[in-house]
Amino acid sequence: MADLDLTELAAKAADGDRDALEVLCRETQHLVYRLSLRFYSSRPDAEDVTQDIMVKVITNLGSFEGRAKFTTWVYTIASRHLLASKRKLVEDSVAGAEPFGKWLDANLGGSEPEVGSDIEYRELCSEIRLGCTHGMLLCLTRDHRIAYLLGDLVGFSAVEAADVLEITPATFRQRLARARRTMRSVIENRCGLLVETNPCRCEIQIRPSISAGILDPNNLAFTKHPGVDTPVTVDSLRRATGQLDKATAIAEIFLAQPDYADPDKISGPAPTYLPLEDGVQSRLGAGDSARQEVCAALSRLLVLCPGPALACLAPLSVLLTDVLLQDP
Incomplete structure (x- = not known):
């Protein structure tokens, strides 16, 4: 609307x-x-x-x-x-960009999981992709995280975002730049969604994530999230690899997430609040x-x-x- x-x-x-x-x-x-x-x-x-x-x-x-x-x-x-x-417990589950990247690297020698069907396989890969992008956001400090969300995902200008956060446009641009650098340090030379020749693939992170208790195949928190009406298309992810600007390319990966709906409000009558x-x-x-x-x-x-x-x-x-x- x-x-x-x-x-x-x-x-x-x-x-x-x-x-x-x-x-x-x-x-x-x-x-x-x-x-x-x-x-x-x-x-x-x-x-x-x-x-x-x-x-x-x-x-x-x-x-x-x-x-x-x-x-x-x-x-x-x-x-x-x-x-x-x-501060929530989940925010302390990721120690920072460097430990997060090292954990991903340690799993690169793994094998793909054995699954019952192609649909299940795609769902697990999707869950890893979505979980990984959310994990990268937790690598950011709160100030940098909200700056990244407002600037690169919501699409606010520096002036608009600065007004929202009650800071100067220059301060906002600094926070956004630092957030982008942190995100780039995790994803730039790893993620195969960003650059096809990069070593990390969602499928090889499935087994380690299950073993670490991060991924529950019977409870896919993001892929099976209520309110996800349309699946993410391959084209929406390929747009990331076509971007010459790394910040834009990384943002494209995040923007390829589904439009989650508030789960408590989508199955019942219109909310009164x-x-x-x-x-x-x-x-x-x-x-x-x-x-x-x-x-x-x-x-x-x-x-x-x-x-x-x-x-x-x-x-x-x-x-x-x-x-x-x-x-x-």
């Missing part, structure tokens, strides 16, 4: 239009989830943080003035939340009836309020969110 349409929906939702709110959530939750998944490389962590970010988006709709694109505004909220969030009922109340515990009632009441109030009132209530809702999430 075009940003102009999203801006109109945001205005209607801020004025209390429940239908507009549902459509707006449906259109934005997936881009928030995809950014979160690439940032954490963990589906459970991405799902949790998507809920938190969507709560912030909805409770701050009254403050959206339309001076920037709506998606840029959403990416701003999401990026700042991700950077401020508590009541500001606190869905985002916070589900995290309070079934026995906490008093706090749940407060959440439900405030949720209904925020949805029904006109724009100016919603803008005034948004800080209150965030404060109550923080209080309600604290242990009694």
Whole structure:
């Protein structure tokens, strides 16, 4: 959906239009989830943080003035939340670019796995490719990771990304350049997707990944991810080998990933994302009836309020969110 349409929906939702709110959530939750998944490389962590970010988006709709694109505004909220969030265990699973590259090199003498069918073989290769690209992102520091995601994958200019991250364009360009150098150090002389004569192939990393517990053939976290409607084509990967610029070529490999959808929202009815009922109340515990009632009441109030009132209530809702999430 075009940003102009999203801006109109945001205005209607801020004025209390429940239908507009549902459509707006449906259109934005997936881009928030995809950014979160690439940032954490963990589906459970991405799902949790998507809920938190969507709560912030909805409770701050009254403050959206339309001076920037709506998606840029959403990416701003999401990026700042991700950077401020508590560090996840998965982020410490990759020690850095050099250890990651050495682990890949140690497996180059391996053999291809024995699988039951061509389909299974292709799925395992796809899982390795997707898992490896996510692993490379974890080689980056948080500041460099979000810069790489916004600059090379989302496609923001230095000025746009700098505004999102509240830094100068020069600082953003420095972070992006350092992120690209780190990515290049891992992939440039290894990955056969980037250069066909490079030694590393997805198929030879399957056995070592299974042995190390990184890959579970019965639970393909990325290839079997809910919401992946279309497979990645060979042509989309071959575009990478045709790029003379290494940074662009590496980005092409990442852009060849599927358009993951928020898995909690694709099989059921359209999401409502009541500001606190869905985002916070589900995290309070079934026995906490008093706090749940407060959440439900405030949720209904925020949805029904006109724009100016919603803008005034948004800080209150965030404060109550923080209080309600604290242990009694």
